[in-house]
Amino acid sequence: MTGATFVGMPAFPEAARAALADSQLRHNLAHATGTIRGKRARVVGELDDWEELRTRAAGVKDAALADLETHLLTLEERLTAAGATVHWARDAAEASAVVAQVARAHEVDEVVKVKSMATVEIGLNEALAAEGIAAWETDLAELIVQLGDDLPSHILVPAIHRNRAEIRQIFVDKMAAAGRPAPDDLTEVPSELANAARLHLREKFLRAKVGVSGANFAVAETGTLVVVESEGNGRMCLTLPEVLVSVVGIEKVVPTWAELDTFLQVLPRSSTGERMNPYTSTWSGVTPGDGPQEVHVVLVDNGRTRALADEVGRQALRCIRCSACLNVCPVYERTGGHAYGSVYPGPIGAILNPLLKGVGVDEQVDSLPYASSLCGACYEVCPVKIDIPSVLVDLRAQVVDAHRGGRPSVEAAAMKGAGQTFASSRRLGLAQRLTGLGTGLARRLGLAPAWSSARDLPTAPPESFRAWWRRTDGGRS
């Protein structure tokens, strides 16, 4: 796995079919997303300037992206001045190599990790494993995924597809092989499960020499990185090791310290549905006598500049990974995250993966922009106002365009036919008389079976509206 997408995953419709058949999964997802939707709505409703905050958050990010080179150079300069070492990586392999190099230089065979989307995206754990270095995930949900040898299925809660009983079983079966075993009398009460994670990971935190993190935000003007979290595992990784490596996507830049406040307001409310998350850590390089004394920052491209060059899709780089769009998405709620085949699932994944990787190359990636009914619920909640439906439609056009030129598919031929039919009302009237356009089109596309397997098709009426209008002079005769 060297990109945002898991290799060997089937295209979305097929993967979704498998997920839909799993009733336990659907129950877990409906329960979890239902809970969080309610919490989010409550805390967002508390603020009377919510819409203003969204607009501001989007505006700050847009301005940051428009002048990204300047901000990245400032960030590099401020970080270096504050005692950090800045690295650049074009792609996943380069980014992982930097982390591995740091670990090797300190002769460690393990690192502790704060939950970070970027490090999953670049396949860091696999890259480190290949060098004999164990990367311990310390976020509870990541730990569940790692112990269960599973794939993440949600941005905020990668183990959202697991319920408490399944989590208990994973802990009982797998903790011992990774370190301290689960307590003998472990039940499925969430607080006990959380305590088992506390006990299991404590020894790793205390002995770790190298910590690895991502960053939610990177403030250019001050060289400050920000990690937003809940459990304190982040603080452990950012504070206790001697060496810290942070893998940061270049789009994480916030130009000024003052502008951070908007994000610290919108992120927790959108994400966990809280006024504020339990812990937020900010640091600028090395602080003598406090925390890691060797600090590295890896600035990663890995497709971001490709997305940045896309005038419509560029807005996806505003994303602050809150996962609100997943939680309200009716498709996500039913298929779960694995169907998207990527560390970035849900509505944002449906646009971000094709934007990072490009379309017209991989069938699975090309299927993602179609994994949406375009209902717009994601756009409505997105704290940085990413117009996901519009980007989806634009990407669909890119997918279609990428396939133009070759032998046209059945669909392309049918769309061309429909386009010609709709060019004039005369042709449309003719088509209506011949076939009943809708059912005829459905049949020509080979779609009638897909529709009719669970839904009755309406029968075409004897007379179209336009025929009625003409016959009756608009009902007047």
Next chain:
Amino acid sequence: MAAYGRGSLVSARDEVLRRVREATASATATPPARESREPRPGDVDRFAERVADYKAVVERCGPDEVEARIAAALDGAVAVVPDGLGYAVPGSVPDDGLSATDLDGIDAVVTLARVGVAETGTIVLDHGPGQGRRALSLVPDLHVCVVRADQVVADVPDAVASLDPARPLTWISGPSATSDIELDRVEGVHGPRTLHVLVVG
């Protein structure tokens, strides 16, 4: 410390920057204007209420009661105290370079804070005098935190404006917690499982 990979990766830097430049050649956007404002004092009642919403223990007290309240909150637990705390904590351990493992053997920590945020019930530590280095308020399981009423500001923008980003900052909203099991919040994971806040004055 030789810069890791600097030699081989210098071209990565140039290339990423070149790609960024090309990708944004036609992009323009002006940052939204902000009116600068002075941090406003926050509503202390609201602050106390909202800290308590996170299932932290919150007590209000006068300046002369602080030491007694700290002792009561510790209830015999051994606490580590940072330099400059300014309150006597009998039986406490000073922070003279304790290792993480040492700290793990200590029950509690007592610190001051830098700012309180009324709107969100958040306490911010900038790890200056009386607050200790970051590990101190992290590893022990009970964190007793003394916040002066005059440190409470109204909201997050006021807090950000009054903080120095050059310092490491820790924003604390209640005890450690997780929503990772069925998206339900459970208090108590890796950070202190009990947060005891004394609001003074």
Next chain:
Amino acid sequence: MRVALMVTCLGDTLFPEVGKAVVRLLSRLGVEVDFPEGQTCCGQPMVNSGYLDEAVPAVRAFAAAFEGYDAVVAPSGSCAGCARHQHGLVARRADDPALAEAVATLGSRTYELSEFLVDVLGVTDVGASFPHSVTYHPTCHSLRMLGVGDRPLSLLREVRGIDLRELPGEAECCGFGGTFAVKNADTSVAMGADKARHVRETGAEVLVAGDSSCLMHIGGLLRRQRGGVRTMHLAEVLAATEGASPGASPEPDRLPA
């Protein structure tokens, strides 16, 4: 004011009763409505599938057919939304500034039915009578692309004899989504099945919505489930008057299983 009916390709071909209901309703309210015969389709089926070039002829036909009208009324949030928010995209694709200008003007004059009634005509009581139990599904494009808000409900509330029942999870998508319904048929059906279940939970006789496409999808599921719930377009309910039998969409028993 010159008012044109945009009947939509689906309404023209499969659900002509909806267009007739709009004509009856508007004429009762004193609005003489035209049906420009040059109209075909808004182009949304092509646009939302990614076939922008193929959408150009439809958008040209739209611009030509409705040129000069003061208002274009569509009994569809989705098609009105396409005219307002997507035609510009197609015109840019065609690299045709004149078309872009034409669709920009037309887009601002295109209204979904409830918008036209409430905002342009300024009525909520349209003099309808419909003594049945009804639940209303706000379709996504009405709700979120156009932002019609509670206009449809404010119209329904004034209908004589109506027993309006709240639909649980009303704002959630029914799963139609144009070609989504067939490209991702399993997911679409799973969403629709939940919607149909919520509809049945209300115990209402009739499911009403402002888009025939969504009704076709939910109705198809309801009929397959033999739920005994009829589907009707908002226009059909608002056009219904005392004594006049409403032109409902086909009854469950009239359809082949």
